[in-house]
Amino acid sequence: MSASASKVSSLSDEQIINRWGFDYYVFKALSAFRDADYTAFTHFTSIIENLVVRPVDGHSDMIVKLRCMQFLSRINNGDKLDLTFEEPKTPLESAVSVLESICRDMSVPPREQERVKQAIIETLIMVCLRSGEFTRAEEVLLRHFSDAEDSAGKKKLFESLIRRRRSSHSVLQLSSYADFKQDMLDFIERLYRVPEPFLLQMLKRSGHPGVSSEPVTSSSQDRQKTSAAAEHHGGVCARLSLHSLRQVYGVLSERYGVSVSFTQLQQELEEEQEQEESPELHLALSETPREQPEPPYAGMTISRLVQEDDSQLSAAEEEEEETQISSPHRIVIPSGPDSDDPEVRTPVRRSDTHNHSSECSPAQICTPARHTQKHNRIVLSSDVEAEDHAASPPSSRRSSRHKQQKKSVHSESKCVMVEDDGGSSAQVCSPARPSSSSSSPAVRRSARDTQRQSRIVLSSDVEPEDHATSPPSSRRSSRHKQQQKSVHSESECVMEVEDGGSCVQHSTPARPSATDTQRHNRSVTVSSESEDHNSSPAPQTPRRRSSPSSGGAHKRRRARWQDVSGTHENWSDEESLFSATSGRSSKKYSRKMWTVQESEWLKEGVRRFGAGHWEKIRSSFPFTGRTAVNLKDRWRTMLKLRLV
DNA sequence: ATAGGGTTATCG
DNA sequence: CGATAACCCTAT
Numbered sequence: 197m198s199a200s201a202s203k204v205s206s207l208s209d210e211q212i213i214n215r216w217g218f219d220y221y222v223f224k225a226l227s228a229f230r231d232a233d234y235t236a237f238t239h240f241t242s243i244i245e246n247l248v249v250r251p252v253d254g255h256s257d258m259i260v261k262l263r264c265m266q267f268l269s270r271i272n273n274g275d276k277l278d279l280t281f282e283e284p285k286t287p288l289e290s291a292v293s294v295l296e297s298i299c300r301d302m303s304v305p306p307r308e309q310e311r312v313k314q315a316i317i318e319t320l321i322m323v324c325l326r327s328g329e330f331t332r333a334e335e336v337l338l339r340h341f342s343d344a345e346d347s348a349g350k351k352k353l354f355e356s357l358i359r360r361r362r363s364s365h366s367v368l369q370l371s372s373y374a375d376f377k378q379d380m381l382d383f384i385e386r387l388y389r390v391p392e393p394f395l396l397q398m399l400k401r402s403g404h405p406g407v408s409s410e411p412v413t414s415s416s417q418d419r420q421k422t423s424a425a426a427e428h429h430g431g432v433c434a435r436l437s438l439h440s441l442r443q444v445y446g447v448l449s450e451r452y453g454v455s456v457s458f459t460q461l462q463q464e465l466e467e468e469q470e471q472e473e474s475p476e477l478h479l480a481l482s483e484t485p486r487e488q489p490e491p492p493y494a495g496m497t498i499s500r501l502v503q504e505d506d507s508q509l510s511a512a513e514e515e516e517e518e519t520q521i522s523s524p525h526r527i528v529i530p531s532g533p534d535s536d537d538p539e540v541r542t543p544v545r546r547s548d549t550h551n552h553s554s555e556c557s558p559a560q561i562c563t564p565a566r567h568t569q570k571h572n573r574i575v576l577s578s579d580v581e582a583e584d585h586a587a588s589p590p591s592s593r594r595s596s597r598h599k600q601q602k603k604s605v606h607s608e609s610k611c612v613m614v615e616d617d618g619g620s621s622a623q624v625c626s627p628a629r630p631s632s633s634s635s636s637p638a639v640r641r642s643a644r645d646t647q648r649q650s651r652i653v654l655s656s657d658v659e660p661e662d663h664a665t666s667p668p669s670s671r672r673s674s675r676h677k678q679q680q681k682s683v684h685s686e687s688e689c690v691m692e693v694e695d696g697g698s699c700v701q702h703s704t705p706a707r708p709s710a711t712d713t714q715r716h717n718r719s720v721t722v723s724s725e726s727e728d729h730n731s732s733p734a735p736q737t738p739r740r741r742s743s744p745s746s747g748g749a750h751k752r753r754r755a756r757w758q759d760v761s762g763t764h765e766n767w768s769d770e771e772s773l774f775s776a777t778s779g780r781s782s783k784k785y786s787r788k789m790w791t792v793q794e795s796e797w798l799k800e801g802v803r804r805f806g807a808g809h810w811e812k813i814r815s816s817f818p819f820t821g822r823t824a825v826n827l828k829d830r831w832r833t834m835l836k837l838r839l840v
Numbered sequence: 841a842t843a844g845g846g847t848t849a850t851c852g
Numbered sequence: 853c854g855a856t857a858a859c860c861c862t863a864t
Contacts, residue, residue, distance in 0.1 A: 788858080789857080808841095808842070808843085809842095811841060811842090825843095825859085826858080828842070829857085830858080832843095832844090833856090837857095
């Protein structure tokens with residue numbers, strides 16, 4: 197309760213926009229999967245993966261979506277036995293565990309759950325058999341195979357194939373992995389129908405060519421309509437006619453519970469426009485930065501802030517200020533309860549969005565339009581910082597940490613914005629589009645030689661067998677500073693300081709170029725990774741001299757990402773949400789710094805369940821690659837740093 | 841599963 | 853080389 201309140205007020209523009217992006221990419225990923233364009237699918241998941249490292253307005257349905265993405269990406273790689281998402285498991289075994297989480301959260305009928313699980317296991321066994329991994333097939337068979345009557349036959353069959361070391365058999369040929377994938381997708385889609393993302397609606401309603409005209413899909417779900425559309429608007433600036441805007445507004449206000457009439461909005465707009473020329477409202481779908489006067493902090497667009505490197509509050513915080521202070525063209529929709537416009541809908545569906553999805557029956561979940569309505573107001577901002585987000589070539593934001601300005605200042609402007617919502621600015625950036633170009637899917641195995649393609653470097657998610665890896669690194673330097681400073685800052689809403697969380701940029705294939713320094717470095721990184729080859733088969737370098745007892749069974753070693761410190765700052769690389777690492781033997785130890793988002797989850801979790809219930813917290817948020825112990829340690833650190 | 845102490849790698 | 857965040861190990 198209180199949580200929700202405070203959350204609302206502290207939502208930054210980035211959080212909100214990231215959520216839009218998140219929703220959009222989830223949607224796209226699903227479309228891609230359905231279209232069997234798995235390359236695109238991995239591109240999208242990888243975008244998502246990096247997106248969630250940033251602060252994002254998390255809501256229960258985000259967790260569901262993340263789980264679905266995790267599930268599908270494991271399914272997608274399930275036929276590659278040498279990949280792993282979680283250490284000892286094969287992708288499909290991981291899929292099973294994700295499935296279990298999903299089922300826990302969404303009350304899936306046990307029967308269905310069983311069926312899906314069984315399908316996965318059978319497929320896994322077949323995959324093992326086909327690739328001659330009989331021992332592993334046997335393991336799986338013994339460990340997971342259902343004891344149900346009806347599967348007894350199959351079990352026998354598999355057993356005999358294993359015994360006879362047969363890697364080909366009619367049964368094995370019969371079922372294709374592709375069908376299996378689609379079957380799993382169907383399962384997901386039955387379970388959770390993803391509503392059309394906000395961004396797409398915007399685009400559609402704005403009459404963007406291509407969006408609305410597209411056929412409404414082959415499946416019962418209208419999901420593909422967007423595929424082309426959204427991708428072309430690279431530099432398009434959607435111009436909305438008043439009429440269509442009004443329509444959009446109607447829908448959105450309903451969805452988000454905005455209680456202001458369009459007319460009111462319009463009036464405000466007009467007033468603001470007096471000082472400006474543009475008779476039309478521009479929603480910048482790409483960069484169309486306008487010149488703007490310099491109000492108090494107006495000059496401080498993120499792009500600007502970003503450059504000076506010194507410490508800062510959390511990124512989110514400052515961005516919040518951004519929104520509040522420096523948007524001259526912002527249209528604030530007052531929360532007038534009464535509307536003189538018939539078209540207006542007063543807040544609707546206040547169905548408590550706030551608790552777990554665990555309560556939702558699948559049926560409910562499928563209801564479209566169940567966006568949370570944390571925002572009671574929408575703020576459309578037609579200006580600012582577009583340049584930074586959208587325009588700037590891939591490189592710029594990456595290296596930069598957001599900078600902070602003394603926060604003190606903005607209190608006034610804050611008041612300006614009425615009660616509840618912090619206000620979101622509608623900034624729509626053209627998404628970086630990972631095209632379908634040839635780039636290898638996130639999964640590669642023999643890639644070292646391929647550095648010529650800069651993109652392989654981009655997705656750090658997976659490494660080639662030889663643990664080439666891309667490392668985190670330079671960020672730490674700045675991190676340190678940040679921490680120091682932030683500690684002194686106010687505290688009320690101190691969001692974790694730790695970092696602004698830079699994410700990898702997915703370069704638009706359109707320009708795999710070198711213009712981007714960071715990326716460049718990255719490739720360098722990979723190529724410089726020379727030792728890995730040789731060392732690869734040395735799976736266990738005891739890293740710890742002092743624990744004799746643990747027969748060295750699972751020693752990990754500190755990875756080699758240290759070699760490259762200073763080259764770039766992606767630390768969220770391996771062990772990511774959707775991507776696998778390769779080579780089961782290569783246990784790598786990646787020292788993953790904690791992201792702001794993760795820390796937020798943790799804080800929220802502690803608020804909700806109390807410190808000490810780490811496992812519970814862990815499973816209630818989409819943490820990946822974090823164990824309960826990690827959470828506990830992180831909490832300890834946060835306490836120490838007084839970040840909480 | 842959790843608490844708490846020990847270890848490691850990085851940075852100033 | 854000391855400080856420190858993330859990690860590991862182990863007793864409870």
